[in-house]
Amino acid sequence: MARAKASITDLAKQLGISVSTVSRALSDHPSISDPTKKKVWKLAKELHYQPNHMAAGLRKGRSNLLGVMVPHIDGHFFTMVVKGIETVASKAGFNIMICQSNEDVAHERKNIESLLSAQVEGILVSLARNTLDFKHFEKVQKQEIPLVFFDRVLDGLDVNAVVIDDRAGGYQATKHLIAQGCRRIAHFSGPQHLNIYKNRRQGYLDALQEYGLPVEEELLFICDMTLEDGVTGMQHMLALPQRPDAIFSASDFSIVGAMQELKRHHLRVPQDIALAGFSNETFTSLTEPMLTSVDQRCEQMGQSAVRLLLEILRESSTNFSPRRVVLQPDLLVRASSTLKKK
Amino acid sequence: MARAKASITDLAKQLGISVSTVSRALSDHPSISDPTKKKVWKLAKELHYQPNHMAAGLRKGRSNLLGVMVPHIDGHFFTMVVKGIETVASKAGFNIMICQSNEDVAHERKNIESLLSAQVEGILVSLARNTLDFKHFEKVQKQEIPLVFFDRVLDGLDVNAVVIDDRAGGYQATKHLIAQGCRRIAHFSGPQHLNIYKNRRQGYLDALQEYGLPVEEELLFICDMTLEDGVTGMQHMLALPQRPDAIFSASDFSIVGAMQELKRHHLRVPQDIALAGFSNETFTSLTEPMLTSVDQRCEQMGQSAVRLLLEILRESSTNFSPRRVVLQPDLLVRASSTLKKK
DNA sequence: GAAATTTGCGTAGATGTTTGCTCTATCCTT
């Protein structure tokens, strides 16, 4: 009964051959004869032999494990990224270990530690919201474990990263609103130390400038991008002497909050105020009216991130210049911002 | 420069002491003097020493790894379950390895293999839709690795499992609709070979019976539970000579479809037709009106599953009778089914 | 038919940790 894990040694003993022969037979090594291989495979099946990855890994210095850390796995975006990661990694023969930082640096540090001691061969990270320093990642680099960031990257750091062109996304959305005839476009944004929010805002600013529209401080609302923040932001905007005619939010959640507040005031979307969000969350096509949003190609991002990691892994050493992959976002125009009839 | 992973042996050599002393010092063993410990810790830091879990695991016969397999990680439900799993597992000092079966038995088999060879100490599984035989899991049991199923379980098998009481959920929702004054309640359900849908439907039937309401064939709509199916189902219902005054759907997606169709016909929710769904998807509180739904306590399910697993792990051997945890669902009444004013 | 090559398999470490046992000083009792 006792945890009867059969090892390669047990097989060898029972067959009266050496462990090395068994090892080679199991991995279908050419220098083992067919009859011997078959004997080994047969017994292996009978004893429910299970190759021990830890022992093999120890010997070969490989774990076949990739570490993934996300702020949280709920929500559309990270879920889809993880899905992309798992799919590609699994195809490449890697298993993935998942951690959540819960948007907290302390957790992040602890998790990095876990991943390292689990001997992962590479790490994929999207930063927690309050991560400002880089020390815990330096440790990873010192151990020369490939590190790829995705989506949320610390600014000014020369690291491997897969991001979408947030600026372009912000630009497209804003330009679209302008094209619909909006002239006072407000913007809800998140913590500005995060590249994603800063860049989306930059895209917004670029579009305004391109069309000669003034940038007004009062139309910029910085918050944490929750639904409630959207409500607050909208209240703020409605209280202005001259209210905006459109809102571009860097998050779908706060744009929904904004919409709810508008309905409470019996204002019409998009006629009174047009709305556009960011992320293409599932619910954006279920609201009334449906919400215009910028799709982040989340699954593709996960796939790209793994592929980049695998590439680095393959090259090992030699080429150390960090690479950056930039994906193009995709503006999905829906009813919440459609003012012109065709 | 070369992959300079410092091992315990390196530390020992540099300090001129034995590896065992270093090992014990690192784990703060009482029989090592403070000065020695401090020396070891100091050097460990300097050399970026990283304990090798694989080696330790090999030696101790433990991996600190839990395997998780879900049909897919997109969608609210499994995401939240995984979140719950990760949270609890991480607190208990376990890392988790995630696999997706992609609703496919073949994948499922392959993944189980991966998990086993990664030496996971326990496995959590929600079955793929087309899994009908149990062979790949027998292998797990033979190796005496604790196995806990959640949500999707194979019928008639005596295994550890955490599920919700779907019947109770269906019953509660239907009873609530009746209490609101509805008398012709339609039901949208999914494939009847899946016990979740069968049980929700049973709850619906039980409630009708309890209140002496007739069960009418034409009010039962079986589909695949997509949003589009909801639209179709609603069209079907509206075409009836006597239309229903409420709909209970076993999925939130199809209830949204139903609502969209109602709006197209300028019918009011809930005054003309009241609506209730199942799963408490994120978007249910973002629609207008908000949707009544049955919460599946997904995160709690993940947590319970891990806790059950840990319990089994702790007891090891001895007690082998499989346990089953049944969680109570939670009806969340929202505007889409609130007819009575207080 | 001798030399060269190939085939099939075993020997002997080596991977990084942990841990039961052992050994040596030192200090405390009597």
Added chain:
DNA sequence: AAGGATAGAGCAAACATCTACGCAAATTTC
């Protein structure tokens, strides 16, 4: 001063696997 207790640290085996090297036998080559 002898005996024992204790603290501190080392030795070596064990975990399951892999692989460079070696060697004998079988096969090919000229």
